[in-house]
Amino acid sequence: MKLPDLFIANMRQLLGTEGDALVDAIATTPPSVAVRVNSARGVAVPASASVVPWCSAGYYLPGREQFTFDTDFHAGRYYVQDASSMFIHHVIKSLITTPVRYLDLCAAPGGKTTAALQALPAGSLVVANEVVPQRARVLADNVMRWGDPHAVVTSDTPAAWGKQARGFFDVITADVPCSGEGMMRKDDEAVSQWSPQLVDQCAVRQRDIVADVWQALRPGGLFIYSTCTYNRQEDEQMVQYIIEQLGATPVEVPILDAWGIHPAIGADLPAYRFMPHRVNGEGLFMAVLRKHGDEPCVTPASRIKPPKTQPDGAQWLAHPDQFDLSIVGDTTVATIKTQQREVALLRSMFHVLHAGVTLSSAVGKKVVPHHSLAMSTALAPDAFPRCEVDYATALRYLRGEAITVDAPRGYVLVTHLGAVLGFANNLGNRANNLYPKPQRILSTHLPAVKPTIL
Secondary structure: OOOOHHHHHHHHHHHOOHHHHHHHHHHHOOOOEEEEEOHHHOOOOOOOOEEOOOOOOEEEEOOOOOHHHOHHHHOOOEEEOOOHHHHHHHHHHHHOOOOOEEEEOOOOOOHHHHHHHHHOOOOOEEEEEOOOHHHHHHHHHHHHHHOOOOEEEEOOOHHHHHHHOOOOEEEEEEEOOOOOHHHOOOOHHHHHOOOHHHHHHHHHHHHHHHHHHHHHEEEEEEEEEEEOOOOOOOOHHHHHHHHHHHHEEEEOOOOOHHHOOEOOOOOOOOOEEEOOOOOOOOOEEEEEEEEOOOOOOOOOOOOOOOOOOOOOOHHHEOOHHHEEEEEEOOEEEEEEHHHHHHHHHHHHHOOEEEEOEEEEEEEOOEEEEOHHHHHOOOEOOOOOOEEEOOHHHHHHHHOOOOEOOOOOOEEEEEEEOOEEEEEEEEOOOOEEEOOOHHHOOOOOOOOOOOOOOO
């Protein structure tokens, strides 16, 4: 790999003699491969996998697998995520001990969101936002696949959050768009598009994003700022801007020296730099700040009235007493009772793509169970008949093809090795496929043997 000469010079200036080691790691060593398992699904990992030091649910794999053809991936049993990015799991576990309202502002494709859902105290509300519509749909698919009913997915601007949700959140994470220097080892486009002008443009954009959303964080709340780049302009200098201009105090996160994390450069503040010549992962910068003041979260008054009667569908949930049901458009949605008011407010103010568990949708006069329900950890184990299929049939199902199943007529859950893949409508001679079109496998070259990852 040929890195830009000016980038190499910048890294040498940034790190001194260590700069050559970083450049060599980017140019000549392969990226690591890691997954974070979904502990809510009781997933085990192979003995050959090694644990990511800062994330107990993260595991390095010996090499890159064909994740697209792994039924466990489609069943939400793990998330493919760079090991450095899993540091958010450690930050949350170290600093947050009580349930919170949590906003992941720049959340697509969903790695840090699912990590937060896994790490936060039980009862926390997680809002995952992505302003770009196409990326927001991918985010919603990944959050739905993870299956946690405490999640909401939205697509709105940072400015909208700052204006309409003032003081609403205890914690905001902003993994801001950046120049992508930390992705150069695994992304040729990050190399080809890099320039000093791009760094300048990203720094301006990052400042605007942070300033826009700042009002949505309550006084005393935590702001977690991160990039996947190395330069100080997008990293330490942005943290200094937050401290000096917005009013915040940096927060230290406990780490071990053995992890190889580099401290802040050119600034006396706690910050955490992941660089591939030091850690088994890609480039990442992260810092945590506490907003000045100390006030509880704000919950605006709501005029939204709960439905007089509960829609049908609670019988499909393992613990129906924990949920409120409502009609949203042509769907029936279940929301955690303790979060119903907050979710209703979010629906009234923002563009919500997914919230809680979508139980069913109305198709003409029919009530069709939704893929969100199939993926949810809140699904009652005996809510629908389960149909175990072999690997070849599972791949046909994930491609959207009709399959034949040995099960009662009606809606059934298609499973492989016990893991739920989604719904089918069994007509007897065939089962109509209800697997969502955007998530289907497009490749026609299908392997005969399932990749062994978990």
